[in-house]
Amino acid sequence: MVTKDKMPECDVATTVEIIGSKWKTLIIRDLMTGAKRNTELKHSLHGISQKVLTESLKSMIDDKIVERIDFKKNPPHVEYQLTELGNTLLPVIEAMKEWGQFYKKHLTI
Template sequence: MQTHCPVHTTINLIDSKWKILILRDILQGPQRFGVLKRSITGVSSKMLSQSLREMEKDGLINRTVFSEMPPHVEYSLSELGNSMRPIIMAMESWGLQYLDKV
């Protein structure tokens, strides 16, 4: 493996369980913080916001704030994030087959 290994490059951006699950959810369309939190079993506010911030920094997602009270924030996929769709789909179809066998 070298610094330029493409597989390594990819997993550096989605190296946590949470990020992949976030991606999976936002692939369905823009999602709000609270919705993500309820959807992703076991994630804490802290971990969710930390992951979201990193993914935003990495350019995978966009964060849109609606200046209202109570706050309203939406997370959507960037073009880059959307280009990861095949990875998540590959995981999904693998998982489906696997669950079928077990």
């Protein structure tokens, strides 16, 4: 977790610090449509290892953009969802979505 005093001065670098990995961005994309179980995330994030998924979720919980909901059931039922703060990332995800569409139209090969 990056504390206030260790946060990069540059605001773009701050965002990269928090969501700058490929998988974290895609986890946020998936959680934008609502809370998900670990298995659901594993399924939609093709190629992610359980280790990376677990570490990414832990880091995002530490950074207060994701929260873990334990339904206290047997068998255990846990879901992950974006916090209020995590949901404010929508404009970043939207901008990425628009650019991805635009880029694909520009690709000739």
